[in-house]
Amino acid sequence: MRRNEEVALLLDNIAELLMLKNENPYRIRAYTTAAQNIRALDEDIEELARQGKLDEIPGVGKAIAAKIEEYLRTGRLEYYEQLKREVPLQAVDLLEVPGIGPARAHLLYEQLGITTIQDLLQAAQEHKLRKLPGFGEKLEERIAREAARLMQRSKRLLLGIALPVAEEVVAALRPHAAIRAIDPAGSLRRMKETIGDIDILVASDDPPAVVDAFVHLPFVKEVLAVGPTRPSILTREDLQVDLRVVRPHEYGSALLYFTGSKEHNIALRSFVQERGWKLSEYGLFDETGKLLASETEHEIYALLGMDWIPPELRENRGEIEAAREHRLPILVEQRDIRGDLHVHTDWSDGHEPLERMCEAARARGYEYLVISDHSPSLTVARGLSIERLREQRERIRELNERLAPFRILQGAEVNILSDGTLDYPDEILAELDLVIVSVHSAFDMPQERMTERVIRALANPHVDILGHPTGRLLTSRLPYEIDLDAVLDAAAHYGVAIEVNGQPDRLDLPDIWVQRAINRGILIACTSDAHSTRQLDNMRWSVATARRGWAEPRHVLNTRSLEELRTWLATHHRGAPAHRT
Protein backbone atom coordinates (compact mmCIF):
# COMPACT_ATOMS: atom_id res chain seq x y z
CA MET A 1 0.00 0.00 0.00
CA ARG A 2 1.00 3.62 -0.17
CA ARG A 3 2.83 4.77 2.92
CA ASN A 4 2.49 8.52 2.46
CA GLU A 5 0.32 8.97 5.54
CA GLU A 6 2.68 6.87 7.64
CA VAL A 7 5.65 9.02 6.66
CA ALA A 8 3.69 12.25 7.19
CA LEU A 9 2.76 11.08 10.67
CA LEU A 10 6.37 10.31 11.47
CA LEU A 11 7.43 13.81 10.43
CA ASP A 12 4.61 15.35 12.48
CA ASN A 13 5.73 13.39 15.52
CA ILE A 14 9.28 14.59 15.05
CA ALA A 15 7.99 18.16 14.85
CA GLU A 16 6.14 17.74 18.14
CA LEU A 17 9.17 16.29 19.87
CA LEU A 18 11.32 19.12 18.56
CA MET A 19 8.73 21.53 19.90
CA LEU A 20 9.08 19.97 23.35
CA LYS A 21 12.82 20.42 23.07
CA ASN A 22 12.11 24.08 22.40
CA GLU A 23 14.02 23.82 19.14
CA ASN A 24 14.30 26.47 16.45
CA PRO A 25 10.70 27.09 15.31
CA TYR A 26 11.69 27.23 11.67
CA ARG A 27 13.25 23.83 11.86
CA ILE A 28 10.01 22.56 13.39
CA ARG A 29 8.01 24.16 10.66
CA ALA A 30 10.21 22.48 8.06
CA TYR A 31 9.00 19.11 9.37
CA THR A 32 5.32 20.04 9.51
CA THR A 33 5.47 21.59 6.04
CA ALA A 34 7.11 18.47 4.66
CA ALA A 35 4.45 16.31 6.34
CA GLN A 36 1.68 18.43 4.88
CA ASN A 37 3.09 18.28 1.38
CA ILE A 38 3.53 14.54 1.59
CA ARG A 39 -0.13 14.17 2.59
CA ALA A 40 -1.20 16.23 -0.40
CA LEU A 41 1.02 14.21 -2.73
CA ASP A 42 -0.62 12.24 -5.49
CA GLU A 43 2.33 9.96 -6.12
CA ASP A 44 3.40 7.03 -3.99
CA ILE A 45 6.23 8.10 -1.72
CA GLU A 46 7.93 4.70 -1.96
CA GLU A 47 7.96 5.05 -5.72
CA LEU A 48 9.55 8.50 -5.43
CA ALA A 49 12.12 7.08 -3.01
CA ARG A 50 13.00 4.33 -5.47
CA GLN A 51 13.54 6.90 -8.20
CA GLY A 52 15.64 9.07 -5.87
CA LYS A 53 13.18 11.92 -6.31
CA LEU A 54 12.24 12.54 -2.68
CA ASP A 55 13.85 15.98 -2.67
CA GLU A 56 11.58 17.03 -5.51
CA ILE A 57 8.73 17.12 -2.98
CA PRO A 58 8.29 20.75 -1.94
CA GLY A 59 9.63 21.30 1.57
CA VAL A 60 11.73 18.14 1.47
CA GLY A 61 15.45 18.79 1.26
CA LYS A 62 18.48 16.62 1.70
CA ALA A 63 18.15 16.01 5.43
CA ILE A 64 14.47 15.07 5.47
CA ALA A 65 14.81 13.04 2.27
CA ALA A 66 17.56 10.97 3.88
CA LYS A 67 15.39 10.37 6.93
CA ILE A 68 12.42 9.29 4.85
CA GLU A 69 14.60 6.97 2.87
CA GLU A 70 16.04 5.38 5.99
CA TYR A 71 12.58 4.89 7.40
CA LEU A 72 11.18 3.34 4.24
CA ARG A 73 14.17 1.05 3.86
CA THR A 74 14.56 -0.16 7.44
CA GLY A 75 11.15 0.47 8.98
CA ARG A 76 12.62 2.76 11.61
CA LEU A 77 14.44 6.03 11.93
CA GLU A 78 17.33 6.26 14.34
CA TYR A 79 16.97 10.04 14.65
CA TYR A 80 13.36 9.61 15.79
CA GLU A 81 14.23 6.86 18.25
CA GLN A 82 16.93 9.11 19.65
CA LEU A 83 14.47 11.97 20.08
CA LYS A 84 12.04 9.69 21.88
CA ARG A 85 14.77 8.74 24.30
CA GLU A 86 15.43 12.39 25.02
CA VAL A 87 11.85 13.60 25.26
CA PRO A 88 8.79 11.74 26.55
CA LEU A 89 6.37 11.57 23.61
CA GLN A 90 3.30 11.72 25.85
CA ALA A 91 4.35 15.17 27.05
CA VAL A 92 3.06 16.57 23.76
CA ASP A 93 -0.32 16.63 25.52
CA LEU A 94 0.96 19.61 27.49
CA LEU A 95 0.98 21.68 24.30
CA GLU A 96 -2.80 21.41 24.17
CA VAL A 97 -3.18 23.51 27.31
CA PRO A 98 -3.88 27.14 26.38
CA GLY A 99 -1.03 29.22 27.76
CA ILE A 100 1.53 26.47 27.30
CA GLY A 101 3.69 26.51 24.22
CA PRO A 102 7.03 24.92 23.39
CA ALA A 103 9.11 26.93 25.85
CA ARG A 104 6.89 26.35 28.88
CA ALA A 105 6.30 22.71 28.07
CA HIS A 106 10.04 22.21 27.86
CA LEU A 107 10.53 23.85 31.23
CA LEU A 108 7.74 21.80 32.81
CA TYR A 109 9.05 18.36 31.98
CA GLU A 110 12.68 19.33 32.28
CA GLN A 111 12.43 21.02 35.70
CA LEU A 112 9.46 19.25 37.26
CA GLY A 113 9.20 16.02 35.28
CA ILE A 114 5.62 16.84 34.27
CA THR A 115 4.41 14.85 31.25
CA THR A 116 0.63 14.64 31.61
CA ILE A 117 -2.17 17.13 32.08
CA GLN A 118 -3.03 15.44 35.35
CA ASP A 119 0.54 15.98 36.66
CA LEU A 120 0.26 19.55 35.50
CA LEU A 121 -2.97 20.21 37.36
CA GLN A 122 -1.56 18.72 40.53
CA ALA A 123 1.66 20.72 40.32
CA ALA A 124 -0.35 23.90 39.77
CA GLN A 125 -2.54 23.18 42.78
CA GLU A 126 0.56 22.61 44.88
CA HIS A 127 1.90 25.99 43.71
CA LYS A 128 5.00 24.44 42.21
CA LEU A 129 4.67 26.28 38.91
CA ARG A 130 4.99 29.85 40.13
CA LYS A 131 8.60 29.22 41.09
CA LEU A 132 9.66 28.41 37.53
CA PRO A 133 11.46 31.19 35.64
CA GLY A 134 9.01 33.28 33.67
CA PHE A 135 6.04 31.82 35.57
CA GLY A 136 4.07 33.65 38.21
CA GLU A 137 0.93 33.43 40.27
CA LYS A 138 -1.45 34.47 37.53
CA LEU A 139 -0.05 32.10 34.97
CA GLU A 140 -0.22 29.26 37.47
CA GLU A 141 -3.86 30.01 38.15
CA ARG A 142 -4.66 30.14 34.47
CA ILE A 143 -2.90 26.85 33.80
CA ALA A 144 -4.75 25.18 36.66
CA ARG A 145 -8.03 26.43 35.23
CA GLU A 146 -7.27 25.35 31.67
CA ALA A 147 -5.89 21.96 32.71
CA ALA A 148 -9.00 21.24 34.76
CA ARG A 149 -11.22 22.22 31.84
CA LEU A 150 -9.21 20.14 29.40
CA MET A 151 -9.61 17.03 31.54
CA GLN A 152 -13.37 17.20 31.14
CA ARG A 153 -13.49 18.88 27.79
CA SER A 154 -15.85 18.00 25.03
CA LYS A 155 -14.38 16.89 21.73
CA ARG A 156 -14.12 19.06 18.68
CA LEU A 157 -17.51 20.09 17.39
CA LEU A 158 -19.01 18.59 14.28
CA LEU A 159 -19.52 21.04 11.44
CA GLY A 160 -23.16 19.95 11.25
CA ILE A 161 -23.69 20.97 14.89
CA ALA A 162 -21.60 24.14 14.98
CA LEU A 163 -22.61 25.85 11.74
CA PRO A 164 -26.37 25.91 12.47
CA VAL A 165 -25.63 27.53 15.86
CA ALA A 166 -23.38 30.11 14.20
CA GLU A 167 -26.04 30.81 11.61
CA GLU A 168 -28.62 31.32 14.33
CA VAL A 169 -26.36 33.96 15.88
CA VAL A 170 -25.71 35.58 12.50
CA ALA A 171 -29.41 35.67 11.64
CA ALA A 172 -30.28 37.21 15.00
CA LEU A 173 -27.65 39.96 14.72
CA ARG A 174 -27.79 40.77 11.02
CA PRO A 175 -30.80 43.14 11.19
CA HIS A 176 -29.06 45.29 13.81
CA ALA A 177 -28.62 48.87 12.57
CA ALA A 178 -24.96 49.06 13.64
CA ILE A 179 -23.94 45.95 11.69
CA ARG A 180 -22.69 46.45 8.15
CA ALA A 181 -21.53 42.90 7.50
CA ILE A 182 -21.40 39.65 9.45
CA ASP A 183 -20.00 36.20 8.62
CA PRO A 184 -18.89 33.05 10.38
CA ALA A 185 -15.10 32.85 10.09
CA GLY A 186 -12.40 30.29 10.89
CA SER A 187 -12.72 26.61 10.14
CA LEU A 188 -16.49 27.05 10.10
CA ARG A 189 -16.31 29.23 7.01
CA ARG A 190 -13.91 26.74 5.44
CA MET A 191 -16.49 24.02 6.18
CA LYS A 192 -13.98 21.82 7.91
CA GLU A 193 -15.44 18.55 9.18
CA THR A 194 -14.81 19.46 12.81
CA ILE A 195 -14.53 22.88 14.41
CA GLY A 196 -12.51 24.13 17.36
CA ASP A 197 -14.26 27.41 18.12
CA ILE A 198 -17.23 29.23 16.69
CA ASP A 199 -15.84 32.54 15.43
CA ILE A 200 -18.03 35.24 13.97
CA LEU A 201 -16.76 38.44 12.37
CA VAL A 202 -18.72 41.72 12.25
CA ALA A 203 -18.11 45.02 10.48
CA SER A 204 -19.40 48.03 12.38
CA ASP A 205 -18.70 51.70 13.16
CA ASP A 206 -20.28 51.24 16.57
CA PRO A 207 -18.64 48.22 18.25
CA PRO A 208 -20.13 48.82 21.72
CA ALA A 209 -23.66 48.63 20.32
CA VAL A 210 -22.84 45.34 18.59
CA VAL A 211 -21.25 43.86 21.71
CA ASP A 212 -24.28 44.88 23.73
CA ALA A 213 -26.70 43.27 21.28
CA PHE A 214 -24.61 40.11 21.14
CA VAL A 215 -24.42 39.46 24.87
CA HIS A 216 -28.17 40.04 25.19
CA LEU A 217 -29.25 37.55 22.53
CA PRO A 218 -32.07 35.35 23.85
CA PHE A 219 -30.14 32.08 23.62
CA VAL A 220 -27.15 33.35 25.62
CA LYS A 221 -26.71 31.26 28.73
CA GLU A 222 -23.58 32.91 30.06
CA VAL A 223 -21.38 35.86 29.11
CA LEU A 224 -17.73 34.79 29.27
CA ALA A 225 -16.06 38.04 28.21
CA VAL A 226 -17.25 41.54 27.28
CA GLY A 227 -14.19 43.11 25.66
CA PRO A 228 -14.85 46.26 23.62
CA THR A 229 -14.44 44.36 20.34
CA ARG A 230 -14.11 40.70 21.36
CA PRO A 231 -17.07 39.46 23.41
CA SER A 232 -17.58 35.78 24.07
CA ILE A 233 -20.70 33.89 25.17
CA LEU A 234 -21.94 30.42 26.00
CA THR A 235 -25.16 29.38 24.25
CA ARG A 236 -27.82 27.32 25.95
CA GLU A 237 -26.35 24.29 24.14
CA ASP A 238 -23.10 25.07 26.01
CA LEU A 239 -21.28 26.08 22.85
CA GLN A 240 -18.83 28.96 23.05
CA VAL A 241 -19.22 31.70 20.45
CA ASP A 242 -16.54 34.38 20.00
CA LEU A 243 -17.42 37.60 18.20
CA ARG A 244 -14.92 40.04 16.72
CA VAL A 245 -15.92 43.51 15.64
CA VAL A 246 -13.79 45.42 13.12
CA ARG A 247 -14.18 48.64 11.16
CA PRO A 248 -16.01 48.26 7.84
CA HIS A 249 -13.05 49.46 5.75
CA GLU A 250 -10.94 46.62 7.22
CA TYR A 251 -13.54 43.91 6.86
CA GLY A 252 -11.99 42.15 3.87
CA SER A 253 -8.50 41.85 5.30
CA ALA A 254 -9.92 40.83 8.69
CA LEU A 255 -12.17 38.19 7.12
CA LEU A 256 -9.26 36.84 5.09
CA TYR A 257 -7.15 36.70 8.21
CA PHE A 258 -9.77 35.16 10.51
CA THR A 259 -10.86 32.60 7.93
CA GLY A 260 -7.40 31.07 7.66
CA SER A 261 -6.30 28.42 7.46
CA LYS A 262 -3.12 29.27 9.27
CA GLU A 263 -1.23 27.46 6.51
CA HIS A 264 -3.03 29.43 3.81
CA ASN A 265 -2.26 32.70 5.58
CA ILE A 266 1.41 31.86 5.96
CA ALA A 267 1.76 30.86 2.33
CA LEU A 268 -0.15 33.90 1.13
CA ARG A 269 1.95 36.26 3.22
CA SER A 270 5.18 34.65 2.05
CA PHE A 271 4.02 35.31 -1.48
CA VAL A 272 3.20 38.91 -0.58
CA GLN A 273 6.50 39.34 1.18
CA GLU A 274 8.48 38.23 -1.86
CA ARG A 275 7.09 41.29 -3.59
CA GLY A 276 8.21 43.55 -0.76
CA TRP A 277 4.59 44.10 0.27
CA LYS A 278 2.90 43.26 3.56
CA LEU A 279 -0.40 41.62 4.39
CA SER A 280 -2.03 41.69 7.82
CA GLU A 281 -5.52 41.69 9.26
CA TYR A 282 -5.52 45.45 8.65
CA GLY A 283 -4.86 45.33 4.96
CA LEU A 284 -2.45 44.88 2.10
CA PHE A 285 0.38 47.44 2.16
CA ASP A 286 3.14 48.29 -0.33
CA GLU A 287 6.85 48.77 0.45
CA THR A 288 6.28 52.33 1.65
CA GLY A 289 3.53 51.22 4.03
CA LYS A 290 0.78 52.66 1.86
CA LEU A 291 -2.55 50.85 2.15
CA LEU A 292 -3.45 49.17 -1.14
CA ALA A 293 -6.60 47.28 -0.18
CA SER A 294 -8.53 46.13 2.89
CA GLU A 295 -12.26 46.42 2.31
CA THR A 296 -12.96 43.17 0.49
CA GLU A 297 -11.20 39.84 0.03
CA HIS A 298 -11.75 40.11 -3.71
CA GLU A 299 -9.72 43.35 -3.96
CA ILE A 300 -6.84 41.86 -2.01
CA TYR A 301 -6.61 38.68 -4.05
CA ALA A 302 -7.00 40.71 -7.25
CA LEU A 303 -4.09 43.01 -6.38
CA LEU A 304 -1.98 39.90 -5.87
CA GLY A 305 -2.90 38.74 -9.35
CA MET A 306 -5.12 35.98 -8.03
CA ASP A 307 -8.72 34.92 -8.44
CA TRP A 308 -10.79 34.97 -5.26
CA ILE A 309 -10.25 31.68 -3.48
CA PRO A 310 -13.33 29.95 -2.03
CA PRO A 311 -12.82 29.42 1.73
CA GLU A 312 -13.16 25.64 1.37
CA LEU A 313 -9.92 25.58 -0.64
CA ARG A 314 -7.82 27.70 1.74
CA GLU A 315 -5.69 24.89 3.12
CA ASN A 316 -2.44 25.54 1.24
CA ARG A 317 -2.94 22.53 -0.97
CA GLY A 318 -2.13 24.25 -4.24
CA GLU A 319 -4.95 26.81 -4.27
CA ILE A 320 -2.59 29.79 -4.29
CA GLU A 321 -0.79 28.61 -7.43
CA ALA A 322 -4.11 27.72 -9.04
CA ALA A 323 -5.51 31.18 -8.23
CA ARG A 324 -2.48 32.84 -9.79
CA GLU A 325 -2.80 30.77 -12.93
CA HIS A 326 -6.56 31.31 -13.07
CA ARG A 327 -7.29 27.62 -12.94
CA LEU A 328 -9.23 27.34 -9.70
CA PRO A 329 -12.06 24.82 -9.97
CA ILE A 330 -15.64 26.08 -10.32
CA LEU A 331 -16.84 24.21 -7.26
CA VAL A 332 -20.04 22.20 -7.16
CA GLU A 333 -22.91 23.90 -5.32
CA GLN A 334 -25.98 22.56 -3.63
CA ARG A 335 -28.21 23.95 -6.32
CA ASP A 336 -26.36 21.79 -8.87
CA ILE A 337 -27.67 18.65 -7.14
CA ARG A 338 -30.62 17.14 -9.04
CA GLY A 339 -31.46 14.29 -6.70
CA ASP A 340 -30.43 12.34 -3.61
CA LEU A 341 -28.92 8.89 -4.11
CA HIS A 342 -28.98 7.44 -0.60
CA VAL A 343 -32.07 7.65 1.61
CA HIS A 344 -33.69 5.31 4.15
CA THR A 345 -37.35 4.89 5.07
CA ASP A 346 -39.21 3.14 7.88
CA TRP A 347 -39.14 0.01 5.75
CA SER A 348 -35.69 -0.47 7.33
CA ASP A 349 -34.13 1.83 9.94
CA GLY A 350 -35.47 5.18 8.68
CA HIS A 351 -37.91 7.07 10.87
CA GLU A 352 -40.46 8.15 8.28
CA PRO A 353 -42.64 6.47 5.67
CA LEU A 354 -41.64 6.09 2.04
CA GLU A 355 -44.35 8.52 0.91
CA ARG A 356 -43.20 11.31 3.17
CA MET A 357 -39.54 10.93 2.22
CA CYS A 358 -40.44 11.12 -1.48
CA GLU A 359 -42.72 14.10 -1.06
CA ALA A 360 -40.07 15.92 0.96
CA ALA A 361 -37.44 15.26 -1.70
CA ARG A 362 -39.77 16.50 -4.41
CA ALA A 363 -40.62 19.58 -2.34
CA ARG A 364 -36.99 20.59 -2.25
CA GLY A 365 -36.85 20.65 -6.01
CA TYR A 366 -35.14 17.35 -6.75
CA GLU A 367 -35.90 15.56 -10.02
CA TYR A 368 -35.36 12.14 -8.54
CA LEU A 369 -34.74 10.21 -5.35
CA VAL A 370 -33.10 6.85 -4.78
CA ILE A 371 -34.62 4.83 -1.94
CA SER A 372 -31.83 2.69 -0.54
CA ASP A 373 -32.94 0.71 2.49
CA HIS A 374 -30.72 -1.87 4.13
CA SER A 375 -30.21 -5.47 3.03
CA PRO A 376 -31.30 -8.48 5.16
CA SER A 377 -28.13 -9.30 7.09
CA LEU A 378 -28.23 -5.93 8.81
CA THR A 379 -30.88 -7.20 11.21
CA VAL A 380 -30.44 -4.31 13.67
CA ALA A 381 -31.64 -2.02 10.90
CA ARG A 382 -34.47 -4.41 9.90
CA GLY A 383 -32.89 -5.01 6.50
CA LEU A 384 -35.35 -5.93 3.76
CA SER A 385 -35.92 -9.54 2.78
CA ILE A 386 -36.28 -10.25 -0.92
CA GLU A 387 -40.04 -10.44 -0.50
CA ARG A 388 -40.26 -7.12 1.27
CA LEU A 389 -37.92 -5.56 -1.27
CA ARG A 390 -40.34 -6.58 -4.04
CA GLU A 391 -43.27 -5.37 -2.00
CA GLN A 392 -41.56 -2.00 -1.62
CA ARG A 393 -41.05 -1.89 -5.37
CA GLU A 394 -44.81 -2.08 -5.88
CA ARG A 395 -45.36 0.83 -3.51
CA ILE A 396 -42.70 2.83 -5.35
CA ARG A 397 -44.41 2.09 -8.66
CA GLU A 398 -47.71 3.48 -7.33
CA LEU A 399 -45.98 6.53 -5.89
CA ASN A 400 -44.24 7.22 -9.18
CA GLU A 401 -47.62 7.48 -10.89
CA ARG A 402 -48.86 9.92 -8.27
CA LEU A 403 -45.72 12.10 -8.05
CA ALA A 404 -44.73 12.25 -11.74
CA PRO A 405 -42.71 13.76 -13.31
CA PHE A 406 -40.71 13.41 -10.08
CA ARG A 407 -39.09 9.98 -10.20
CA ILE A 408 -38.32 7.49 -7.43
CA LEU A 409 -35.71 4.85 -8.13
CA GLN A 410 -35.48 1.72 -6.08
CA GLY A 411 -32.00 1.08 -4.84
CA ALA A 412 -30.57 -0.62 -1.80
CA GLU A 413 -27.67 -0.19 0.55
CA VAL A 414 -26.33 -3.70 0.30
CA ASN A 415 -23.94 -5.11 2.87
CA ILE A 416 -20.54 -6.22 1.73
CA LEU A 417 -20.24 -9.54 3.59
CA SER A 418 -16.95 -10.45 5.18
CA ASP A 419 -15.81 -12.46 2.15
CA GLY A 420 -16.62 -9.63 -0.27
CA THR A 421 -19.80 -11.19 -1.62
CA LEU A 422 -23.02 -9.19 -1.48
CA ASP A 423 -26.09 -9.58 0.67
CA TYR A 424 -28.57 -10.09 -2.23
CA PRO A 425 -28.11 -12.59 -5.05
CA ASP A 426 -27.15 -11.19 -8.44
CA GLU A 427 -30.60 -11.67 -9.96
CA ILE A 428 -32.10 -9.49 -7.24
CA LEU A 429 -29.38 -6.86 -7.64
CA ALA A 430 -30.18 -6.86 -11.36
CA GLU A 431 -33.78 -5.86 -10.58
CA LEU A 432 -32.70 -2.78 -8.65
CA ASP A 433 -32.25 0.62 -10.30
CA LEU A 434 -29.16 1.45 -8.25
CA VAL A 435 -26.92 -0.52 -5.90
CA ILE A 436 -24.85 1.03 -3.11
CA VAL A 437 -22.50 -1.37 -1.34
CA SER A 438 -21.17 -0.69 2.15
CA VAL A 439 -19.32 -2.39 4.98
CA HIS A 440 -21.50 -2.70 8.08
CA SER A 441 -19.97 -5.67 9.86
CA ALA A 442 -16.65 -7.35 10.68
CA PHE A 443 -14.85 -4.00 10.94
CA ASP A 444 -11.68 -5.21 12.58
CA MET A 445 -10.12 -7.20 9.81
CA PRO A 446 -6.48 -7.02 8.79
CA GLN A 447 -6.00 -4.36 6.16
CA GLU A 448 -5.19 -6.76 3.39
CA ARG A 449 -8.37 -8.76 3.85
CA MET A 450 -10.55 -5.68 4.21
CA THR A 451 -9.10 -4.25 1.02
CA GLU A 452 -9.65 -7.47 -0.93
CA ARG A 453 -13.13 -7.72 0.48
CA VAL A 454 -14.19 -4.29 -0.76
CA ILE A 455 -12.46 -4.64 -4.12
CA ARG A 456 -14.20 -7.95 -4.69
CA ALA A 457 -17.52 -6.23 -4.08
CA LEU A 458 -16.67 -3.48 -6.58
CA ALA A 459 -16.00 -6.09 -9.24
CA ASN A 460 -19.65 -7.14 -9.20
CA PRO A 461 -21.13 -5.57 -12.36
CA HIS A 462 -24.38 -4.68 -10.58
CA VAL A 463 -22.59 -2.33 -8.20
CA ASP A 464 -22.94 1.41 -8.84
CA ILE A 465 -21.66 3.21 -5.74
CA LEU A 466 -19.32 2.37 -2.86
CA GLY A 467 -20.88 3.77 0.34
CA HIS A 468 -18.98 5.48 3.21
CA PRO A 469 -15.64 3.98 2.15
CA THR A 470 -13.62 4.45 5.34
CA GLY A 471 -16.35 3.61 7.86
CA ARG A 472 -15.15 6.31 10.23
CA LEU A 473 -17.46 7.98 12.73
CA LEU A 474 -15.92 11.32 13.65
CA THR A 475 -16.91 11.26 17.29
CA SER A 476 -16.73 7.57 18.02
CA ARG A 477 -15.06 5.22 15.57
CA LEU A 478 -11.79 5.15 13.68
CA PRO A 479 -11.81 4.22 10.01
CA TYR A 480 -11.36 0.51 9.44
CA GLU A 481 -8.00 -0.68 8.20
CA ILE A 482 -8.17 -0.39 4.45
CA ASP A 483 -5.85 0.53 1.61
CA LEU A 484 -7.90 3.34 0.12
CA ASP A 485 -5.49 3.90 -2.74
CA ALA A 486 -6.03 0.34 -3.88
CA VAL A 487 -9.79 0.71 -3.44
CA LEU A 488 -9.83 3.92 -5.50
CA ASP A 489 -7.74 2.25 -8.19
CA ALA A 490 -10.31 -0.53 -8.32
CA ALA A 491 -13.23 1.91 -8.39
CA ALA A 492 -11.58 3.74 -11.29
CA HIS A 493 -10.96 0.43 -13.04
CA TYR A 494 -14.54 -0.81 -12.72
CA GLY A 495 -16.16 2.60 -13.22
CA VAL A 496 -17.85 2.57 -9.82
CA ALA A 497 -18.77 5.90 -8.17
CA ILE A 498 -17.77 6.73 -4.61
CA GLU A 499 -20.05 8.19 -1.99
CA VAL A 500 -19.43 11.33 0.01
CA ASN A 501 -21.85 10.54 2.82
CA GLY A 502 -23.35 13.69 4.32
CA GLN A 503 -24.11 12.44 7.83
CA PRO A 504 -22.32 15.04 10.00
CA ASP A 505 -20.31 12.42 11.88
CA ARG A 506 -19.34 10.53 8.71
CA LEU A 507 -18.38 12.93 5.88
CA ASP A 508 -16.94 9.87 4.23
CA LEU A 509 -15.05 10.02 1.78
CA PRO A 510 -12.99 12.64 3.61
CA ASP A 511 -12.05 15.78 1.65
CA ILE A 512 -8.46 14.88 0.74
CA TRP A 513 -9.59 11.56 -0.69
CA VAL A 514 -12.30 13.24 -2.72
CA GLN A 515 -9.55 15.09 -4.54
CA ARG A 516 -7.63 11.88 -5.12
CA ALA A 517 -10.73 10.12 -6.39
CA ILE A 518 -11.45 12.95 -8.82
CA ASN A 519 -7.87 12.87 -10.05
CA ARG A 520 -8.41 9.23 -10.94
CA GLY A 521 -11.52 10.08 -12.92
CA ILE A 522 -13.90 8.58 -10.36
CA LEU A 523 -17.38 10.06 -10.05
CA ILE A 524 -18.48 11.33 -6.64
CA ALA A 525 -21.98 10.60 -5.30
CA CYS A 526 -23.13 13.33 -2.92
CA THR A 527 -25.70 11.83 -0.57
CA SER A 528 -27.58 12.70 2.61
CA ASP A 529 -27.95 9.12 3.92
CA ALA A 530 -31.14 10.62 5.41
CA HIS A 531 -33.12 8.59 7.92
CA SER A 532 -35.76 11.32 8.21
CA THR A 533 -37.05 14.16 6.04
CA ARG A 534 -35.02 16.65 8.05
CA GLN A 535 -31.84 14.75 7.38
CA LEU A 536 -32.28 15.37 3.67
CA ASP A 537 -30.48 18.60 4.67
CA ASN A 538 -27.34 16.51 5.21
CA MET A 539 -26.77 17.01 1.49
CA ARG A 540 -25.28 20.35 2.46
CA TRP A 541 -22.43 18.72 4.39
CA SER A 542 -21.78 16.25 1.61
CA VAL A 543 -21.51 19.03 -0.97
CA ALA A 544 -19.25 21.01 1.40
CA THR A 545 -16.92 18.04 1.74
CA ALA A 546 -16.87 17.54 -2.03
CA ARG A 547 -16.02 21.24 -2.44
CA ARG A 548 -13.13 20.86 -0.01
CA GLY A 549 -11.95 18.09 -2.32
CA TRP A 550 -12.00 20.48 -5.33
CA ALA A 551 -15.08 18.85 -6.89
CA GLU A 552 -16.78 20.55 -9.82
CA PRO A 553 -20.32 19.73 -10.98
CA ARG A 554 -18.99 17.44 -13.71
CA HIS A 555 -17.27 15.30 -11.05
CA VAL A 556 -20.51 14.65 -9.18
CA LEU A 557 -22.86 11.92 -10.37
CA ASN A 558 -26.08 13.47 -9.11
CA THR A 559 -25.63 16.79 -10.83
CA ARG A 560 -26.86 14.80 -13.82
CA SER A 561 -30.44 14.79 -15.03
CA LEU A 562 -32.56 11.68 -14.57
CA GLU A 563 -31.96 10.62 -18.16
CA GLU A 564 -28.20 11.12 -17.89
CA LEU A 565 -28.19 9.23 -14.61
CA ARG A 566 -30.04 6.33 -16.23
CA THR A 567 -27.63 6.23 -19.11
CA TRP A 568 -24.74 6.14 -16.69
CA LEU A 569 -26.35 3.38 -14.64
CA ALA A 570 -26.78 1.26 -17.74
CA THR A 571 -23.27 1.67 -19.07
CA HIS A 572 -20.71 2.62 -16.45
CA HIS A 573 -19.54 -0.72 -15.02
CA ARG A 574 -16.51 -2.10 -16.81
CA GLY A 575 -16.45 -5.48 -15.07
CA ALA A 576 -17.42 -8.77 -16.63
CA PRO A 577 -21.07 -9.82 -16.31
CA ALA A 578 -21.53 -11.80 -13.11
CA HIS A 579 -23.35 -14.70 -14.74
CA ARG A 580 -23.48 -15.84 -18.32
CA THR A 581 -25.69 -18.41 -19.98
Add this chain to the structure above:
DNA sequence: GCCGTTTTCGGCCCGACTGTTTTCAGTCG
Protein backbone atom coordinates in the same frame (compact mmCIF):
# COMPACT_ATOMS: atom_id res chain seq x y z
C1' DG B 1 15.58 22.28 8.00
C1' DC B 2 14.43 24.58 3.57
C1' DC B 3 15.23 27.79 0.05
C1' DG B 4 17.08 31.18 -3.77
C1' DT B 5 15.23 36.23 -11.47
C1' DT B 6 18.63 40.55 -5.76
C1' DT B 7 20.76 35.31 -2.06
C1' DT B 8 24.50 28.91 -0.90
C1' DC B 9 23.74 32.60 4.02
C1' DG B 10 20.30 34.66 6.38
C1' DG B 11 16.18 34.89 6.12
C1' DC B 12 11.73 32.18 7.34
C1' DC B 13 3.84 35.71 8.40
C1' DC B 14 1.96 39.23 11.30
C1' DG B 15 0.14 41.72 15.14
C1' DA B 16 -1.82 41.71 19.77
C1' DC B 17 -2.06 40.34 24.34
C1' DT B 18 -0.48 38.67 28.86
C1' DG B 19 2.29 38.52 32.55
C1' DT B 20 6.58 38.86 33.98
C1' DT B 21 9.67 42.10 33.95
C1' DT B 22 11.93 46.99 33.86
C1' DT B 23 12.30 46.14 27.88
C1' DC B 24 10.55 41.49 26.58
C1' DA B 25 9.57 36.36 26.08
C1' DG B 26 5.95 33.41 25.18
C1' DT B 27 1.62 32.38 23.28
C1' DC B 28 -2.24 32.80 20.28
C1' DG B 29 -5.06 33.11 16.26
